[in-house]
Amino acid sequence: MFKKVQLPLQTTNLIVGFMVWVILSSLLTFIMEDINITPQQASWVTAVPVILGSVLRVPMGYLTNVFGARKLFMISFILLLFPVYYISIANSFMDLIIGGLFIGIGGAVFSVGVTSLPKYYAKEKHGFVNGIYGAGNIGTAITAFAAPVIAGQIGWSLTVQLYMVLLAIFVVANFFLGDKKEEMKVKASLIEQIKGVYRDEKLWLFSLFYFITFGSFVAFTVYLPNFLVNNFGLDSVDAGVRTAGFIALTTFLRPLGGWLADRFKPFVILMYVFGIFTIAALILSFAPSIGLYTVGTLAIAIAGGIGNGVIFKLVPMYFNKQAGIANGIVAAMGGLGGFFPPLMLTTLYSVTGHYAIGFMALSQVALASLILVIWMYFNKRLALSDEILNTTPLGMMVTNKKGKIIKINPAFTELTGYSEEEAIGNNPNMLSSDKHTNDFYDNMWDNLNRHGFWQGEIWNKRKNGEFYLEFLTINALRDDAGEVTQYAGVFSDITDKG
Numbered sequence: 001m002f003k004k005v006q007l008p009l010q011t012t013n014l015i016v017g018f019m020v021w022v023i024l025s026s027l028l029t030f031i032m033e034d035i036n037i038t039p040q041q042a043s044w045v046t047a048v049p050v051i052l053g054s055v056l057r058v059p060m061g062y063l064t065n066v067f068g069a070r071k072l073f074m075i076s077f078i079l080l081l082f083p084v085y086y087i088s089i090a091n092s093f094m095d096l097i098i099g100g101l102f103i104g105i106g107g108a109v110f111s112v113g114v115t116s117l118p119k120y121y122a123k124e125k126h127g128f129v130n131g132i133y134g135a136g137n138i139g140t141a142i143t144a145f146a147a148p149v150i151a152g153q154i155g156w157s158l159t160v161q162l163y164m165v166l167l168a169i170f171v172v173a174n175f176f177l178g179d180k181k182e183e184m185k186v187k188a189s190l191i192e193q194i195k196g197v198y199r200d201e202k203l204w205l206f207s208l209f210y211f212i213t214f215g216s217f218v219a220f221t222v223y224l225p226n227f228l229v230n231n232f233g234l235d236s237v238d239a240g241v242r243t244a245g246f247i248a249l250t251t252f253l254r255p256l257g258g259w260l261a262d263r264f265k266p267f268v269i270l271m272y273v274f275g276i277f278t279i280a281a282l283i284l285s286f287a288p289s290i291g292l293y294t295v296g297t298l299a300i301a302i303a304g305g306i307g308n309g310v311i312f313k314l315v316p317m318y319f320n321k322q323a324g325i326a327n328g329i330v331a332a333m334g335g336l337g338g339f340f341p342p343l344m345l346t347t348l349y350s351v352t353g354h355y356a357i358g359f360m361a362l363s364q365v366a367l368a369s370l371i372l373v374i375w376m377y378f379n380k381r382l383a384l385s386d387e388i389l390n391t392t393p394l395g396m397m398v399t400n401k402k403g404k405i406i407k408i409n410p411a412f413t414e415l416t417g418y419s420e421e422e423a424i425g426n427n428p429n430m431l432s433s434d435k436h437t438n439d440f441y442d443n444m445w446d447n448l449n450r451h452g453f454w455q456g457e458i459w460n461k462r463k464n465g466e467f468y469l470e471f472l473t474i475n476a477l478r479d480d481a482g483e484v485t486q487y488a489g490v491f492s493d494i495t496d497k498g
Contacts, residue, residue, distance in 0.1 A: 003120050006069070007132060009177050010113040013073045014136025016170050019143045020080055020163055021049055021106035023087065024096065025222035026147040026243075029229060029236045030156040037093045039230075040347075045093070046222040048100040053107025054335025061111035061328025062193060069116035070178025076109050077167045077174070084167065088160040107218075107335055110136075111328045118316055119183055124262060127313030131258025134251075134308055140221050141247030148240040193325040202318050203326060205376060206311055207333035209270065209369055212277065213307035215337015216300055216362070217250050224297075232290050246297055250305040257309020266310050266317075267377035273310065274373060276303040277366035285359035308334075395470075395491045401484050403427050415470075415493055417463030428489070431460040433467050444474070448487070452476045457494070468495045 024031070025046040032042065064072050083102035090096050113133040118126045151159040197203050224246060228239035260269055280299035283292060311330065319326035348358050395415045398407040408423050416423075416431060423430075436459065447454040455473045462468060472491040476484045 003179065005177055006120055006179055007117060007129065009173065010069060010073070010117060011133050011136045013077075013170060013174065014110060014113055014133060015139035015142065016166055017076065017080075017106040017109040018137055018139030019106070020084060020103055020139075020167070021053055022140045022143050022221060023084070023103060023147065023160055023163065024049060024100050025225060026143045026240065027151055027156045027159065028226060029239075030148065030151045031090075031096070034156075035091060035093065035096065037096075041093050042226065045096045045100055046226075048097055049104045049107065050218060050222070050335055052101055052104025054104070054332045056105060056108035057111040057332040057335060058194075058325065058328040060108050061115045061331070062325050064112045064115040068179065068182035069112050070174055070180060070182065072112045073109060073174045073178065074171050076105050076112075077171045080105050080167050081164055084160060084163050088157045110134075110335075111331050114312055114315075114327045114331065116182065123317075126316050127258035127260075127262040127266075127309065128255060129258070130312040130316075131255035131309040134254040134258070134312065137217065137251040137254065137308075138248060141244040141251060144221065144225065144240050144247060145244035148236050152237065193322055194329075197319060197322045197326050197329070200319075202376075203329060205372055206315055206318075207330050208372070209274075209307065210311050210330050210334035211337035212362075212366060212369055213273065213304045213311065214331075214334030216277075217247075217304045217308070218335065218337065220297065220300065221247055232293075242294075246301050249298065249301040250308070253302060253305030254309040257306035258313055259309070260306065261310040261313035265377075266314050267373055269310050270307060270373045271370060271377070273303045273307040274366050274370035276300075277307075278363050278370060281359050281363035281366055285356045285363060393492075395493075397423070397428065397489050399428065399487045399489075401486065403487075406486070415462075415468075415491070416460075422463075431462075433459040433461040435459040435467070448474060448476055452478070468493050470494060 028042055028046060031045075037045065060072065080103060083099045083105075087096065087099035087103065090099055113136070114130050117129050117133055121129045147159055150162070221243065224243040225236070225239045228234045228242055229236060234242070257269070276299055280296045280303065283296035283299075288296065312327070315326050315330055344358055344361075390409055392409065393411055395412040396407075396409040397405055397412055399405050405423050405426050405428065408418075408420055412423065413419055418426075418430070444454045444456075453473065453475045456471075457469060458472050459467055459469055470491040471494050472489060474487055474489045477486040477488055478484055
């Protein structure tokens with residue numbers, strides 16, 4: 001029973017955590033009526049919760065594998081009671097900063113579920129499961145939509161205190177429904193686990209990609225309510241509804257991204273994601289009307305939602321044994337991706353009077369990420385080719401069109417006795433046994449030129465002078481213009497069969 005309930009329980013836990021995480025950004029227009037703060041200070045108030053919500057994700061992922069999701073969620077929600085209450089009685093900018101810093105715990109709980117839930121499912125379902133869990137982002141939409149409406153009726157202070165009741169309910173829910181026997185496998189310390197992954201370039205590339213996809217989600221979540229009010233003159237409730245729509249679209253597309261990554265090539269999907277990001281951010285950089293601004297923002301929502309789902313399919317795929325710490329690091333980078341943009345946009349606006357440079361920067365970073373994804377995709381294919389080349393029992397060699405050997409595999413050395421240093425730059429006739437006539441070789445080249453391949457039995461000689469019979473296949477490799485660029489030979493020793 002406990003195992004079956006973990007996905008819905010942990011997903012609702014994330015909803016609650018994210019609801020708390022964005023209290024300040026959702027209610028800031030109400031708070032500013034009672035507490036006198038500048039626009040620059042307001043940007044800090046909305047950005048500060050992201051700091052702890054990001055940094056804590058690294059130890060949260062690790063601690064989940066040590067203590068289990070049940071304990072981590074319970075402790076997190078108990079700790080959140082204090083900053084939530086402190087915010088509800090705040091009367092200064094510094095009160096909001098202190099309370100905001102510690103409600104970052106609500107965003108940090110993300111690492112708990114993405115580390116815990118894959119333990120309950122087969123690998124081919126990890127993308128979809130993490131996508132479902134990630135849909136807990138909808139918590140930000142719930143707060144963005146509901147908090148301003150409630151605050152309009154009972155005031156922002158009492159609205160914030162209502163979240164304490166919600167947190168208490170979920171402390172109890174996790175106590176009774178959390179998995180008390182969750183499997184723990186961690187033996188290495190946090191530092192040892194970080195050392196085990198930090199040199200892997202894929203970790204930092206995934207972090208960059210999540211920095212953009214999830215970072216944009218967080219940034220737009222905290223930036224849109226005030227921007228829509230100040231820039232387009234919308235009222236607070238209307239701005240909240242539009243922000244909630246952005247959040248909902250991004251959130252509901254996250255499981256789709258995970259599902260697509262389970263069934264298709266994740267890197268190809270990411271190419272489309274960053275292509276859309278590049279174009280959408282470019283549109284926003286021209287400070288368009290509310291109509292075009294909506295189109296650009298919704299495109300960001302679509303790409304971000306799908307991209308978020310895809311990335312958390314890739315992380316456990318490449319870091320299966322260090323999933324907790326890798327999830328934490330990537331998730332932390334995504335959170336930090338939501339910290340800097342609102343501050344940067346506010347600063348740029350105060351200096352230039354518009355947000356164009358900030359969105360242009362997002363466009364260029366997205367374009368760079370697109371290039372990196374393409375590089376990773378083809379690099380993976382090359383790595384797969386090298387693995388096949390190095391592990392196959394068949395001898396392989398590749399020559400240029402002039403017949404000079406440019407690549408061999410370990411099986412070539414084992415079958416012929418020639419090392420890579422001895423073979424590279426040499427000619428395949430170094431293997432000649434002199435048992436075949438010139439007509440035999442003329443016929444071989446005639447078939448290669450006319451049909452693009454030759455296949456048959458041929459006597460060759462090893463380095464030690466021993467003759468052996470091999471079954472050889474030669475293929476002519478051509479470029480897009482149809483010109484031969486290389487020849488690839490694959491052979492096996494059939495002396496005993498002969």
